Amino acid sequence: MAQTVTTINEENKKVDSLYYYFNNGSDKKAYKQAKHLLPVFKTNKALANTNLLLAYYHNKYAAIDSSIYYTQQALKSKTTVNDSLGIRLTILAYQLLAMNNKKKGLYHESKKWHIQGAELSEKYNETNLYYSHLHGLASTYIAFGKNQQALELLEKCIKYSKDEEIILGSYINLGSIYSSLNQYNISNNYLKKAKVICEKDPNNTQALTNVILNIGDNYLNNGEINKALLHFYEAKDLSFKNKFYDLDLIITDKIGTLLYNEQRDHDALLIFTSAIPKAMSLGALDVLMHSYLMLEKIAVREDDYNSAYNYGKRYYQIKDSIENSQKEKEINRLEVKFETLEKEKKIKLLQIENLNKSLNIKNKDADIEKYKLQQAIIAKQNENQVLQLQNGVEKRKNEIALLKEKEALKAVELDREKTIKYIVLVAFFILLVPIVALLIIYYQKLQAQGLLNLKEKEINAQRVNSLKKDQELKLIKASVEGQNQERKKIAQEMHDSIGGNLAAIKLQFSQLTYHPEKMELIYSQLDDTYEQVRNLSHNLLPKKIIENDFVFLIKEYIYTVEDASEISINVSFFDEEKINELDKILQNELFSIFQELTTNTLKYAKAKTIDIQLDLLNECIFFVYEDDGIGFDLSKTTLGIGLTNIKNRVENYNGILHIDSKLERGTSINIEIPLKVQ
Numbered sequence: 001m002a003q004t005v006t007t008i009n010e011e012n013k014k015v016d017s018l019y020y021y022f023n024n025g026s027d028k029k030a031y032k033q034a035k036h037l038l039p040v041f042k043t044n045k046a047l048a049n050t051n052l053l054l055a056y057y058h059n060k061y062a063a064i065d066s067s068i069y070y071t072q073q074a075l076k077s078k079t080t081v082n083d084s085l086g087i088r089l090t091i092l093a094y095q096l097l098a099m100n101n102k103k104k105g106l107y108h109e110s111k112k113w114h115i116q117g118a119e120l121s122e123k124y125n126e127t128n129l130y131y132s133h134l135h136g137l138a139s140t141y142i143a144f145g146k147n148q149q150a151l152e153l154l155e156k157c158i159k160y161s162k163d164e165e166i167i168l169g170s171y172i173n174l175g176s177i178y179s180s181l182n183q184y185n186i187s188n189n190y191l192k193k194a195k196v197i198c199e200k201d202p203n204n205t206q207a208l209t210n211v212i213l214n215i216g217d218n219y220l221n222n223g224e225i226n227k228a229l230l231h232f233y234e235a236k237d238l239s240f241k242n243k244f245y246d247l248d249l250i251i252t253d254k255i256g257t258l259l260y261n262e263q264r265d266h267d268a269l270l271i272f273t274s275a276i277p278k279a280m281s282l283g284a285l286d287v288l289m290h291s292y293l294m295l296e297k298i299a300v301r302e303d304d305y306n307s308a309y310n311y312g313k314r315y316y317q318i319k320d321s322i323e324n325s326q327k328e329k330e331i332n333r334l335e336v337k338f339e340t341l342e343k344e345k346k347i348k349l350l351q352i353e354n355l356n357k358s359l360n361i362k363n364k365d366a367d368i369e370k371y372k373l374q375q376a377i378i379a380k381q382n383e384n385q386v387l388q389l390q391n392g393v394e395k396r397k398n399e400i401a402l403l404k405e406k407e408a409l410k411a412v413e414l415d416r417e418k419t420i421k422y423i424v425l426v427a428f429f430i431l432l433v434p435i436v437a438l439l440i441i442y443y444q445k446l447q448a449q450g451l452l453n454l455k456e457k458e459i460n461a462q463r464v465n466s467l468k469k470d471q472e473l474k475l476i477k478a479s480v481e482g483q484n485q486e487r488k489k490i491a492q493e494m495h496d497s498i499g500g501n502l503a504a505i506k507l508q509f510s511q512l513t514y515h516p517e518k519m520e521l522i523y524s525q526l527d528d529t530y531e532q533v534r535n536l537s538h539n540l541l542p543k544k545i546i547e548n549d550f551v552f553l554i555k556e557y558i559y560t561v562e563d564a565s566e567i568s569i570n571v572s573f574f575d576e577e578k579i580n581e582l583d584k585i586l587q588n589e590l591f592s593i594f595q596e597l598t599t600n601t602l603k604y605a606k607a608k609t610i611d612i613q614l615d616l617l618n619e620c621i622f623f624v625y626e627d628d629g630i631g632f633d634l635s636k637t638t639l640g641i642g643l644t645n646i647k648n649r650v651e652n653y654n655g656i657l658h659i660d661s662k663l664e665r666g667t668s669i670n671i672e673i674p675l676k677v678q
Contacts, residue, residue, distance in 0.1 A: 007043065008043050008045070011046035012045070012046065014037060014041075015053075017033075018030045018050065018053055019053060021033070022053060022057070027057060030053065030057070031057045034050050034053050034057075038051070038054075044077050047074075048074045048075075048078045048086075049089070051070045051071070052074040052093065052096075054070040055067045055068075055069075055096050064100045064104055068096075068100050068101075071093050071100070074093055087120065087126070088126060091117050091121050091126055094113045094116055095113070095117055095129070098110045098111075098114045098117065098136050102139070107143050108668075110136075111137060112624060114133045114137040114140060115133075115617065115622060116613075118133040118134055118137065118617070119574050119617070127161075128163050128166075131166050135161075135166050135170060138170075138173065141153065142176075142177060147177050150177060151174070154170040154173055154177075157170045158170050158171070164197055164200075164201075168197045168204075168207070171190045171191065171193045172190075172191070174187075174190040175187045175190040175191040175194065175214060175218075176214075179218055179221075182221075184219070187218050191214055191218070192215070198211060205238065205242050205244075206242070206244060206247070208238065209235050209238045209239050209242075209247055210235075212231050212235040213231070213232070213235045213251060215231050216229075216231030216232045216235065219231060220258065225262060228258065229258060232251055232254055232258070233255070235247075236248060239251060248278075249278055249284055252271060252278070253275060253287050253290060253291070255271055256271035256291070256294060257294065260294055263301075265298050265301060269295065269298050272294050272298075275287060275288075276288060276292075279291060285318055288318055289315055289319055292312075292318065293311075293312075293315050295307075295311040296308045296311035296315060498529055498533060509522065541588055545588045545591065549580045550587045551573055551576050551579055553591060554614075557595070557598075558571060561602070565602060566608075567602065567609070567610060568608065568609045570609065571612040572613050572614070573614050574615045574616065579614065582616075586653070586673075589649050590621075590623070592645075593623070593650075593671070596646055597625050597646070600643075601629060601667075605630060605631075605667065606629050607627040607630075608628055610625070610627045611624075611626045616675075619674065619676050620673070621655075621672065621674075621675065622670075623670070623673070624668070624671075625668070626666065626667070626668045628666045631661045631663050631664060632667070633661075634659065634660075634661055650673060653674075654674060655674070657670075657671055658670040
């Protein structure tokens with residue numbers, strides 16, 4: 001146990017040091033150590049936090065898919081949802097998933113993660129993260145072109161958030177929205193508020209410079225040239241003092257272009273001439289190229305065609321060099337690589353030659369020793385050669401006699417083996433014939449059994465289909481009969497109560513000229529008729545909708561579906577109390593949509609899981625329905641009756657229906673219904 005506590009403390013210290021490096025400008029160092037420590041860590045907490053750091057690192061350097069992967073790994077490593085640190089990690093992970101999906105252009109997916117993050121943040125009182133998610137949701141609405149909804153969320157962030165970074169971002173986003181709407185004065189007001197926040201913190205100097213530059217652009221677009229020029233020069237002074245050389249060069253180019261458009265050619269000439277050496281030193285080829293282009297235009301305007309030719313020549317030289325630089329770099333890289341390989345080959349050849357020389361020397365010494373040994377052996381061989389020759393004659397005679405005996409024995413053995421092989425072959429063929437016959441009979445039996453099974457399956461399928469159709473017919477008949485009874489009831493009510501009242505009112509009106517005092521009676525009868533019509537329309541709602549909470553009805557329906565099928569349904573509500581207080585007619589419409597979607601999944605999708613989320617947030621209903629079934633191709637499929645009915649129900653409430661489905665990737669349906677008419 002003590003060893004486990006020690007391990008947890010050590011891993012927590014290492015994770016803290018990683019985040020310290022990442023947050024203090026040493027993100028590369030943090031990344032390398034995190035990659036090294038990730039396979040070593042054993043506790044879930046350390047693994048989750050390290051994966052989250054790697055996700056933040058890849059998000060910073062725009063490696064979107066890598067960031068999404070590590071975010072998902074962090075969520076897998078998280079221990080419990082009820083743990084406060086685990087909940088905070090989950091909310092941060094949702095924020096990363098939302099930002100990364102937004103960068104990929106998947107705005108519906110981004111919106112989903114921001115809504116889930118806001119819901120979880122509000123539930124566990126993570127106020128700062130709640131407004132951070134609202135701010136991100138507003139950015140998503142801007143991408144959808146829903147400026148009004150984005151404005152409401154940003155105003156809420158400014159009003160209730162205490163995080164100056166969120167407030168600053170909200171002011172800048174509001175400035176961008178109003179600038180895109182050509183409302184430059186309102187845009188400037190928000191940008192000036194952002195400027196005040198930036199001026200409080202010396203670390204926000206670069207953001208301050210960009211805010212002033214955006215204000216200048218608004219003045220320029222609004223035709224207020226002098227104010228635009230003043231703001232450009234203010235931004236230029238800030239960038240120069242703080243050594244934001246790249247930003248300073250961009251601002252210089254804007255000032256020069258503005259002066260040229262105002263036909264202040266002398267001032268513009270000085271600006272672009274001073275920008276050229278700065279662009280060269282920074283390697284900013286785009287600004288350098290634009291400077292030469294503007295100098296060419298100034299020279300043409302002043303009829304200095306010689307200078308215009310020289311500036312134009314340099315402009316096209318830079319343009320061509322940009323296009324060819326990549327090719328030259330590739331050629332140089334290949335040339336260096338080729339020369340390096342050639343040198344390596346030469347070095348290896350020299351090493352092999354030196355090794356061969358040393359081996360040759362050793363081989364010569366060995367040959368000398370071998371020669372001496374051979375001479376000694378030859379001397380000994382000469383001494384024994386005479387004796388060997390004498391014994392050789394006797395040995396050969398004995399060998400010839402033995403060979404003759406062996407040949408006779410081999411001939412007898414070969415005859416015996418031939419006889420045995422013949423007997424075995426005959427026995428094999430005798431046994432093979434009945435075995436083959438049995439195999440043929442067995443194969444034919446298997447074929448017959450297979451055909452029989454296939455026929456039985458077809459018959460069973462036909463029986464099942466027949467039973468389903470009978471059941472459907474019974475349900476349809478019951479439904480029609482119920483509708484007929486309901487119509488009769490409504491007709492009787494209309495005839496007996498409402499019709500009688502209207503006849504009485506008509507009679508009273510005919511006598512009104514002579515009996516004006518009956519006007520009060522007519523009003524009373526009209527109120528009574530209105531109340532009867534209201535009660536009749538209210539009675540048309542299903543009894544279960546009127547008498548039960550909406551959330552309870554949905555859960556009861558889910559239990560029924562899960563018991564009758566093998567499908568798993570996950571559902572979440574926020575806020576349940578507010579959802580139960582919705583108008584009963586709207587509840588009935590939502591319940592019908594829910595039933596239609598579930599029925600379609602059971603009939604066609606072949607899904608194993610359904611995920612449903614119903615949220616009531618900011619006076620708007622968000623209904624997300626997803627399954628992991630076979631999906632369908634939207635471009636090749638027309639909406640059926642069920643989906644068309646759903647679309648009509650949603651549009652009756654000024655809502656939005658979005659269907660996303662692909663083959664083998666399931667189906668996702670997003671519905672938004674505003675509770676207040678915009």
